[in-house]
Amino acid sequence: MTAAANQNHSISAPLLQLQEVSLRYGDKSKISFKSIGYDKYSGPAVDQVSLQLAAGETLGLVGESGCGKSTLGRIAAGLLLPDSGQRLWCGEDVRQLDAAAQRRARLDVQLIFQNSHAALNPRLRSEQLIGEAPVVHGLIRASERRDWVIQLLQRVGLDASHIDRYPHQFSGGQRARLGIARALAVQPRLLICDEAVAALDVSVQAQVINLLLSLRAEFGLSMLFISHDLDVVRHLSDRVLVMHAGQIVESGATESVYHQPQHAYTRSLLESIPRLARI
Amino acid sequence: MSARELLRGFQRSHLAMAGLSLLALLLLLALAAGVIAPQNPYDLAQLDITDGRLPPGERLGSGALALLGTDDQGRDMLSAILYGLRISLLIGTGSTLLALAIGLTLGITAAWHGGWIDALIMRVADIQLSFPAILIALVLLAVFGQGSDKILLALVAVQWAYYARTVRATALVERGREYIEAARCLALPGWRILLWHLLPNCLPPLIVVATVQVASAIALEATLSFLGLGLPITEPSLGLLIANGFSYLLSGKYWISLFPGLALLLLIVSLNLVGDRLRDLLDPRLQ
Numbered sequence: 106m107t108a109a110a111n112q113n114h115s116i117s118a119p120l121l122q123l124q125e126v127s128l129r130y131g132d133k134s135k136i137s138f139k140s141i142g143y144d145k146y147s148g149p150a151v152d153q154v155s156l157q158l159a160a161g162e163t164l165g166l167v168g169e170s171g172c173g174k175s176t177l178g179r180i181a182a183g184l185l186l187p188d189s190g191q192r193l194w195c196g197e198d199v200r201q202l203d204a205a206a207q208r209r210a211r212l213d214v215q216l217i218f219q220n221s222h223a224a225l226n227p228r229l230r231s232e233q234l235i236g237e238a239p240v241v242h243g244l245i246r247a248s249e250r251r252d253w254v255i256q257l258l259q260r261v262g263l264d265a266s267h268i269d270r271y272p273h274q275f276s277g278g279q280r281a282r283l284g285i286a287r288a289l290a291v292q293p294r295l296l297i298c299d300e301a302v303a304a305l306d307v308s309v310q311a312q313v314i315n316l317l318l319s320l321r322a323e324f325g326l327s328m329l330f331i332s333h334d335l336d337v338v339r340h341l342s343d344r345v346l347v348m349h350a351g352q353i354v355e356s357g358a359t360e361s362v363y364h365q366p367q368h369a370y371t372r373s374l375l376e377s378i379p380r381l382a383r384i
Numbered sequence: 385m386s387a388r389e390l391l392r393g394f395q396r397s398h399l400a401m402a403g404l405s406l407l408a409l410l411l412l413l414a415l416a417a418g419v420i421a422p423q424n425p426y427d428l429a430q431l432d433i434t435d436g437r438l439p440p441g442e443r444l445g446s447g448a449l450a451l452l453g454t455d456d457q458g459r460d461m462l463s464a465i466l467y468g469l470r471i472s473l474l475i476g477t478g479s480t481l482l483a484l485a486i487g488l489t490l491g492i493t494a495a496w497h498g499g500w501i502d503a504l505i506m507r508v509a510d511i512q513l514s515f516p517a518i519l520i521a522l523v524l525l526a527v528f529g530q531g532s533d534k535i536l537l538a539l540v541a542v543q544w545a546y547y548a549r550t551v552r553a554t555a556l557v558e559r560g561r562e563y564i565e566a567a568r569c570l571a572l573p574g575w576r577i578l579l580w581h582l583l584p585n586c587l588p589p590l591i592v593v594a595t596v597q598v599a600s601a602i603a604l605e606a607t608l609s610f611l612g613l614g615l616p617i618t619e620p621s622l623g624l625l626i627a628n629g630f631s632y633l634l635s636g637k638y639w640i641s642l643f644p645g646l647a648l649l650l651l652i653v654s655l656n657l658v659g660d661r662l663r664d665l666l667d668p669r670l671q
Contacts, residue, residue, distance in 0.1 A: 184568060211571040224562035228584045237580075238570035284566075291570060 118196030120295060120327050121158040121214070126180055126190030127151055151177050151187070152351035158295070163321065163328040165342030165359065167335055167374065173351040174331045178299045181329055182214050212242065215288035219300035221280035225272035225287075231258065232268045235287045244291065257286040262316060278309035282316065289320065295327045302337065314341065335378055339363055347371045393665040403657025410651055414470040421463035422448050426619055431458045437632065440639050453639035455628055457617075461639060464625055465647050471621040472651070475532060476602040479539035484594055486540065487547025492586065494548070495555035496578055506552065509545035517542040517604060525613040535614050539601050550593050554586040588663050595659025599652040606648075622648045 129150040151173045158164050158181075168174050179185040180192060183199060191198060199210045218224035225234060235257055236250040245253050255265045261282040272280060281301065288296060298317070302310040314337065321328060332338050338345060338359075345362045347355040347370065355368040366372045394400050413420070423430055435444045435458035444450055444460065452461035490509075494502040512520070521538040528534045558564065559582055567577045606623015608614035615621050620628065622644045629640025 182569060184565065208571050211569070214569075216566065216569050218562045218566065220562055224566050226563040226567075226581050226585070238572060241572055241576065287566070287570075 118193070119157040120160045120162075120195060121156075121181060121329075122191075122193040122196070123154060123156045123177075123181060123187075124191045124193070125153045125155050126177075126187035126192065127153055128176060128180060128185060128187045150351050151180060153190070154348075154351075154353050155190075156181075156346060156353065156356075158327055158329060160294070160327055161325055162344065163330060163342050165338035165345040166329060166331045166348060167333065167338050167345060168348035169333060169374070172348045174333075174348055175299055177348065178216070178297050178329065178331045182216050182297050183211060184216070208242065212238075212291040213294045215291065215293040215296055217281075217284055217288055217296055217298040217301040219303050221277060221284050221304065222272070224284055225280060227272055230269050230271055231263075231283060234272070234283065235290045238287075239290045242291065253290070254286075257290055260289070260320075261286045262312075277305055278313060281305060281309075281313050285313075285316065285320070289324070292324075293326070295329065297329045297331070299331045300333070301330075303332065303334065310337070317341070335363075335375065347374065390662075390665055394661055397661055400657055400661035403654045403661070406650060407654035407658050410469060410647075410654065411473070413466055414473050417463075417466035417470050421460075421466045422451075423460040423463040425459045425464045425467050428618065433458050437637050437640070439637070452643045453637075455625070455640045456632070459620075461625075461643050464620055465622065465644050468620050468622040468625050468644060469647055469651065471532065471615065471619065472602045472605065472623065472648070475536055475539065475605050475621065476598045479536050479543060479601050480594055480598045482536070483540045483543035483597070484547050484590065487544040487549075488551050488590065490544070491548035491551030492555050492578065492583060495552045495559060496582070502552075505548065509548045512541075512545040513549070518607060521604065521608055522611070522613060525608060530613065530616060532615060532619070535605055535608060538608070539604060542604065543597055543601065546593060546597065547590060550589055551586050554589055555582060558582055558585045588666055591659055591663045591666065595655050595662075598655050602648065602652070622651075 127150060154177060156164070166174055166177065176185065180187050183192060183194075194210045194213070197210075199207055202210060229237070232251060232254050236245075236254045239245045239253065240247050240250055251268065254268055258265060258267055263279060263282055263286070267275070267279075272283065275283060284301075285296075296317070301317075302313050305313060317328070318341070320326060328341070330338055330341050342359045344357065345359045346353050347362065347368065349370045355362060355366065355371045357367075362371065363375065366375055394404055418424075425431070432445050435450070435454050436456045438444070438450050438454040438458075440451060440453040440461075442450055442453070444454070444458075448460070450460050450462070452465065454460055455464065490505050494505040520542050521535075524538040524541055525534060528537070564577060564581060567581050572581075602621075602623060605614055605621060606627060609621060609624035610627035615624055617624065617628075625644035626641050626648065629637070629642070629644070632638075632640050
């Protein structure tokens with residue numbers, strides 16, 4: 106399989122490919138950064154999941170809580186190493202690349218977190234929060250940091266005056282924007298949104314989703330949008346994957362999955378959406 | 385956070401400002417002890433045993449005023465307190481800072497690496513903490529002998545485990561939070577995540593522990609001196625001065641213990657006020 110993947114290494118290779126990845130929890134030696142507390146994702150294993158994501162595509166990943174969506178998202182982000190199976194970025198195994206290419210490949214995929222409060226270091230002001238990584242990686246010079254951060258803040262709908270604020274001085278919606286700005290700062294190609302809007306109230310949700318849509322168009326971003334909210338996923342995605350108990354049970358173009366669900370689990374998921382009765 | 389911002393933060397709280405001023409005053413007195421003290425209590429030639437146990441306000445044989453009285457050796461209490469303040473502060477803060485540095489390094493290393501390094505460091509800390517502090521210090525002093533440097537080392541040996549444990553517990557919680565994951569995702573170097581992201585978020589509980597520990601280090605030093613294993617009686621710390629007057633308390637010669645006790649009280653209270661405010665200011669979430 107590896108040989109085939111390497112031959113496929115061409116412009117036509119999908120941006121991200123997961124080939125039959127599996128992850129069981131409980132075996133700490135398999136955790137990629139064992140020094141970091143990933144043992145908290147004690148959900149069920151990801152079981153033999155394959156997926157492809159083309160450049161510019163938005164892929165929705167739906168499923169109930171605990172089905173392994175977040176774990177799959179972190180495997181896709183390269184933060185967790187699967188027990189078996191392969192993760193290919195632009196047709197290549199990132200771990201085989203040289204240091205510079207590896208770093209670029211890591212920066213190319215950024216996570217947007219559900220809990221925007223815990224996802225932002227409480228001791229850093231916006232300027233360092235957003236500007237640290239681009240300076241460390243030499244994307245910008247330290248002297249350009251402030252301007253760079255102001256640009257990003259304005260792009261995500263925050264004010265230039267917010268640059269010296271700490272995370273706790275922002276509202277939930279603003280913190281979500283701050284998290285998006287931090288990801289954008291390293292010029293990624295793929296955003297993995299892990300329940301990115303789930304914690305926000307509905308009107309703010311809509312604003313943040315519209316922001317993501319406009320950023321997607323402007324920067325040609327690909328997105329893996331993980332959510333339990335079927336309506337949000339439908340609104341955003343080109344294709345949808347339905348996950349249940351660690352496996353992908355159904356995949357296809359968004360409208361066909363929503364109109365003609367093939368799998369019984371998808372049908373029950375769709376039927377569980379509360380609707381207003383017709384008057 | 386700059387020093388100026390910190391000072392401004394202090395000014396917003398009258399109590400903290402009072403604590404800071406008091407601490408500054410005590411520090412100044414301790415530093416200037418050699419200049420402002422009427423007598424050098426370390427110079428045995430200046431002491432006269434016939435001046436012993438004079439009540440406050442009496443004059444020594446030499447004619448000098450003993451504002452706070454004298455102890456049984458004929459030492460001017462005011463001078464002894466100023467010099468004692470200096471020793472107590474030096475030993476208390478010195479041992480705390482040293483223990484803090486060692487405990488912080490070991491604790492955060494344990495939390496970051498996990499595995500056998502974590503197990504080794506924390507089991508040593510457990511063993512250390514299972515003995516009474518006084519016992520460990522006694523053994524060390526019995527082996528190494530007396531002197532302020534030895535007692536400093538003994539206090540460090542007793543204290544580091546508290547910091548290691550506190551820091552590890554905090555670091556374990558903090559490293560599991562999403563902002564560390566985000567830093568990983570941003571491909572920041574491990575040492576940078578450790579020093580710039582993890583460490584600052586582990587400091588607030590340590591600052592609180594440290595302020596309490598300065599006080600307890602001073603108290604432990606006094607205990608050791610009282611037991612005859614700490615500082616020699618010729619170079620008394622505050623704790624030793626209190627211990628000296630202890631046997632005279634019931635005979636009405638209160639000043640030998642009372643005034644060093646008051647000085648110790650003021651020192652500890654001011655340290656705690658400053659530490660408390662510092663914790664609030666260093667944690668943006670509490671502002």
